[in-house]
Amino acid sequence: MLEVGQIAPSRSPWASPIVLSPKKDGSLRFCVDYRKLNASTIRTAYPRPRVDDTLDSLREAKYISTLDLRSGYWQVEIDPDSRDKTAFITHRGLYEFLVTPFGLSNAPATFQRLMDTVLAGIKWQSCLVYIDDIIVFAPTSEQHVHDLSIVFDRLTNAGLTLNASKCDFCRRELKYIGHLITADGIKPDPGLVASVQLFPQTTKIKDIQSFLGLTGCYRKFIKDYAKMAEPLISQLRSQQKSKRPLNHIEWSDKCTKAFEELKTALTQVPILQTPNFNEAFILEIDACDYGLGAILIQEYDNQQFVIAYASRTQTAAERNYFPTEKEALAIYWVTKHFRPYLEGTMIYIRSDCRALQWLLDTKDSSGRLARWTISLSAFNIVDIKYKPGKINTNCDTLSRYSLFPHLTLLNTTSSPPLLNIWDNCTLFDDIRTEQYNDARLKPIVDILSNPTHPIHHKFHPPFILINGILYRYHSPPNNTHQRLTGMRHRLVIPKSLQSQILSWTHDHPTAGHGGREKTLYRLTNRVYWNTMRQDLIQYMRSCPSCQKYKYINLSLNAPLQMHIVQEPWHTIGVDIMGPFLVTQRQKQYLLVVVDYFTRWVELFTLRTTTSSDIAHILVDEIICRWGCPTYILSDNGPQFVSELFTNICSSFGIRNKTTSNYHPQTNMTERMNRNLKPMIAQYAQENAHSWDRHLSKLALSIRTSVNETTGDTPIYLNFGRDPKLLLDLLITNPGNNEPLLPTSVSTEVDTYKQYLRKNLLTAHRIAQEHNEVRKMQQKNIYDQHSSNRSFKEQLLWVSIPSVLKHGKLDPLYQGPCRIVQVLSPSYFIIHRLSGGVNLGATNIDRLKLFYSPNRHSNTLQRSTHDHQSVPALQPLMSVNVNDVKNTTTSHIPLNNHLTSPHSLIHSPRYQRPVRTRKQPNRLNL
Structure with a gap:
């Protein structure tokens, strides 16, 4: 050198x-x-x-x-x-x-x-x-x-x-x-393959890593390489996560099988073809419970040639994905893996997942699915074809499962995507336009637009035009939940948009598929049409989701024990829901806390349900936020009767009470769970692993809903004011320009404190009175005998026994069903229409009526296109303007739809039952 x-x-x-x-x-x-x-x-x-x-x-x-x-x-x-x-x-x-x-x-x-x-x-x-x-x-x-x-x-x-x-x-x-x-093509070097065959079986981690590295160089030649190597890879991962890692793995029969399969696979590898970038590529993808696989193929002269194989194992987080998401993940991963081949060429994808095309085409995707969709948009994916597992022999057949595999239910199609507030940001403009197109509203708008019209004073008030939009003046009745919130006028909804408003106030997560009174309260404060109550009842009664997931209220015979509280957060109830399917954040349980006085609910997701977990939440989230309660009521779960939880309660001066064994109904939280469970399930239909996604919205729905017992919303009883909801953002109300407080109330802190104190004291007093009255009414109803119910030839829902359910988010009812034989007044032989299944002898307590989901929606749709061809549920108003021109104000010709000239003006106002109290003093400030 x-x-x-x-x-x-x-x-x-x-x-x-x-x-x-x-x-x-x-x-x-x-x-x-x-x-x-x-x-x-x-x-x-x-x-x-x-x-x-x-x-x-x-x-x-x-x-x-x-x-x-x-x-x-x-x-x-x-x-x-x-x-x-x-x-x-x-x-x-x-x-x-x-x-x-x-x-x-x-x-x-x-x-x-x-x-x-x-x-x-x-x-x-x-x-x-x-x-x-x-x-x-x-x-x-x-x-x-x-x-x-x-x-x-x-x-x-x-x-x-x-x-x-x-x-x-x-x-x-x-x-x-x-x-x-x-x-002919490309294959591994025979000399290196021979060295792999001589590789000795060993349990040393470094030797296993060398073996996987050597065979991994040729994984593009081996179909399902990741699946074959999974036992070895799993052992290596467990050692890496171990607190005391060893220099060897625990060898098992699965490891031996994987070791020999990889050796054999290398001796039988196919000859791979080199790609032709002037032709389209075919991707056959598959995802199993723990791995992803794909084959890159090209077709020449009606023959298919393999370009490369690809596979990998899934991470711990990816294994929690829903099966359809795993298929989407496989496409996202394999397009990145084969990017040098696929860029600028046409791609055909074959999969055994039918929902994959919709999943990638949906415009309402979010989170990781949105990121995957954006990444895939860079490729020229011509088509995604469904290839059944029986035919898709090139990729492994997946064992498909549904959320409820043991049942054949009514609505097997996927639910529409959840509503997004910004998807409806033009709703207010649509209402303005449709008011002028509505056959019953346009005459009123025309009359109000002309102050010199002979019958103008008949419509103003209660109706008023503000910026060309029709409102109805709202004078709150003497109910504690109707307050000075700026809602002085209610927007008049045209017929064509009524079903959309009903969907917003019932189906959206912040509405939570609430009950009749709660939903009607949301409507009456904001919008108006004179058949609103009837339409809402019909809409909710025919809601497929509510019928399938909600309990029927039954009268029971056991005497009701009363428990009266005097102030907020004096007594709270706690309970644990779950286990549910593990979420992306590894949550499996839900801790529910309810204040007995205001009915305020707090929801906390949990990974485990140890006493330590519950105690930390009690101290950090409840006591540090709301103060120490006097009583905590819980069931006899080990978390609530443990020494740790008992000592925590004692140190804060809290008395821990438990319910009777096998009678959890004593705890108000059980009732909250009964309402909350179907709400969660309804928004987790598409992916049961995402049941925690809308919990905060569902909690808002409960906190802003009027409770029938207290007569007020939990949020008002705690803070003395109501929040602005999503629907308020869509509907611009002229009352928003008015002050939220009476003009006599100063904006200074001391004055506001006095106002707030007076409001809360009044609200608490009224809530306490309502609570006592309601409790007595509930006791009288509860203690009565069950009412006699009878079914003739109606379609029915049948409750699903708990032993047949796989999880707490399963549907509560199956149907529709029909009675085929009467055994006694309370027992029937039931036949389910879907699948022709005989459900056997069924007690009447497990039955409830089935309402077709098409009744209300079809009526609305027909009336939208043709108001004359189909009779309306109840006409709002129909004025013949040509007949009105030559009349006096004392006589107004009307068409045959009306029996009263003032049906629109004097339509019955919604009044809550048992809410006939006088105007609260706090509303007269």
Whole structure:
């Protein structure tokens, strides 16, 4: 080296030791251990070609030659200013390199840049280069000779020499970077495959990692590689997560099977074809419980050829995905994996998941699905075809499951996406337009638009036009929940949009599929049409989701024990719901806390239900927020009777009371759970693993709903004011310009404190009185005998026994069903229409009427298109303007739809039953 001018004596302050590494031919390669020098070196970020890209370029290669440079690095001089850093120690002294040595971190990138420059213009077309290995290829012998001459000229001009003994010319097949390239395709190097067959079975972690690394180099040739290797990979992961990792794994029969299967698979690998980028690609994808798999295929002459296989195991988080999401994840992952093949080409995807096309096409996606959809938009995916598992033999067949596999239910189609407030931001403009198109509202708008009209005073008030929009003046009745909230006028809703408003106030998560009185309260404060109550009752009665998930209220015989509280957060009830399916955040349980006085609810998701978990939430979220309660009522769960929980309660002066065994109805939280469970289930139909997604919205729904016992909303009883809800943002109410408080109330803090104190005291007093009256009424009703119910030929829902349910979010009822035989007044033989299943003898307590979901919606739809062809539920008003022109104000001709000239003006106002109290003093400020 010294004689040929590759090294020179050095006085450098740097010094590295010498190492000798063996070559393929048995000779030794002189190297220097530059690890410490490399640690201080700024890396050059020059790309080297991917092996897969290099192999894919050899599609039309029939003649191949490989060229190897003689000591390629040593043909490149090193910068004089950097030579001292390459110094190395020998027994003869210190020397430094004049040419590029092996071992420098930037040497491969520098040499690759040199070769790319030398072969610029012909690389990828007739030759390939990977550092110092050059491949020249061509489809014909003549073309091959011509290409070789060009490469030789380029190397000569650059001053680079070849090692003739390591060059192969005009070969029909050759070994290149661990692969055997032939005219038929590409397969693994037989020599490396043979070394895998000799790999000994071992339990050492490093040896297992080496084995997986060696076989993983050829995973593109092995179908379902990740599935085969899963037992070994799982053992390695468990050791990594262990607090005391060992240097070996726990070997099992599954590990032995995986070890042998991988060896066998390498000996039976198919010959992969190189891709044709002028043709479309076919992706067959599949996802099982713990892995993802895909096959890249192209079709020529009605025959399919495999380009590559791909597979990987799923992460712990991905294993919690819903099956359809796993299929979507497989597409997202495999398009990234095969991106060099797929960019700019047409792609056809085949999957055994029917919902995949909708999942990727939906415009309402969010979260990770939205990110996947955006990523996939960069590819030209022509079609996603459903290929049943029986036919899709190229990918593993997945064991499909439904959320409720043991039942055949009425509504098996997917529910529409949840409403989004910003999807309806034009609702107010739509109402304005439809008011002028409505046959019953337009005459009123025309009359109010003309102050000189003869009957103008008959409509104003109660109706008023504000900015061209029809409102009805709202005079709150003497009910405590009707307050000075700025809602002085209610927007009149045209017939065509009434069903949309009903959907907003009943189906949206912030409405939570609430009950009749709660939903009617939301409507009457904001909007108006005179058949609103009847329409709402029909809409809710025919709601398929409510019929399927909500209990029927039955009268029971057991005497009711009274429990009266006097102030907020004096007594609270706690209970645990679950276990549910594990969510993305690894939550499985729900802790429900209810204040007995205000009916305020707090919801907390839990991973586990230990006493420590409950105690932390009690102290951090309840006591630190609301103060110490006097009583806590719970069931006899071990979390609530443990010594830790008892001591926590005692230290805060809280008396912990438990319900009777097997009679949890004593706890008010059980009733809250009964309402809350179907609310959660209804918004988790598409993905039961996301049951915690809408909990905050559902809690808002409960807190802003009027409680029938207290006569007020929980949020008002706690804070003395009502919040602005989502529906308020959609409907611009003119009353919003009025002050929220009476004009006599100052904005100063002290004045507001007095006002707020007076409001709360009044509200609490009224709520307490209502609570006592309601409790007595509930007791009288509860203690009565069950009412006699009879069914004739109606369709019915039948409750599902708890032993048949797989989880707490399963539907409560199945149907529709029909009575086929009467055994007694209370027992019937029931036949389910879907599937023709005989449900056997069924008690009357398990039955409730079935209401068709099409009744109300069809009526609304028909009346929207033709108000005359279908009788309305109850006409709002129909005025014949031509008949009105020549009349006096004392006599107004009307068409046959009306029996009273003032049916719109004097339509009955909604009055809550049992809410006949006088006006509260706090509303007269």
